Amino acid sequence: LTQIVHTSMESSTADYEAITTYRYDGKGRIAEIKLTSTYDGLGNETIIAYEYNEQGQLQVRRHFSAMVNCPIIEVVRVEYTYGAANEPDSSAYYSLRPWKGQDLFHNLSYKYTYANGVMTRVKTYPIDPEFQFLPYEDDIRYDKGKAPFSASPVQLALMLDYDADGFALNLPQLNNITSVTRWSEDGQLHHAYDLQYTFSDKGY
Numbered sequence: 313l314t315q316i317v318h319t320s321m322e323s324s325t326a327d328y329e330a331i332t333t334y335r336y337d338g339k340g341r342i343a344e345i346k347l348t349s350t351y352d353g354l355g356n357e358t359i360i361a362y363e364y365n366e367q368g369q370l371q372v373r374r375h376f377s378a379m380v381n382c383p384i385i386e387v388v389r390v391e392y393t394y395g396a397a398n399e400p401d402s403s404a405y406y407s408l409r410p411w412k413g414q415d416l417f418h419n420l421s422y423k424y425t426y427a428n429g430v431m432t433r434v435k436t437y438p439i440d441p442e443f444q445f446l447p448y449e450d451d452i453r454y455d456k457g458k459a460p461f462s463a464s465p466v467q468l469a470l471m472l473d474y475d476a477d478g479f480a481l482n483l484p485q486l487n488n489i490t491s492v493t494r495w496s497e498d499g500q501l502h503h504a505y506d507l508q509y510t511f512s513d514k515g516y
Contacts, residue, residue: 316332317330318349330349331347331348333347342362343362344360345359346358360375370392372391385414386408386416387408388406388407390404390406397426399426399431402422402423402424404418405421419439422436435450446498448496451492451493451494457515458486458516460516491504492504
């Protein structure tokens, strides 16, 4: 997979087109993702770079903003740690606050839970005092079908860019999400949704 072109089908944004381009390193791992769109204006890009440790595990994901006639600025950094099963155990999310200079601030931390090698829970913790909300957990369920990019090296990038608020477009595993239920730490239901799929004869 080297490129995905997103074209708007809505009349209000008929001219909108977004392009996602994937670049791989010599070992076939995802090395960079470049995002461009007509909405952002010609020449403006978001670049996501991936760094690996000696064990071949994704260690850092960096997001850069590249705008015309402006220096490239790092706006997000995500650092991953791994458990004994060689699976992402937790991550720390840092982001830029332009009004405080170019330093990145540790805003959120994530804790991942697995069952039979499948990510079934993601707990989100606010770290920065400016993030005023209780920790919450996403309980995730799957079918046994194949995710659209399960055979592609780009799947790693999608797996570790989990975002339930993005309607599960970023799939954290090789199967398809069938439901996500978010609970606040005080036991309150935050939101829940279900997803259904239609499969090809090959099981995709």
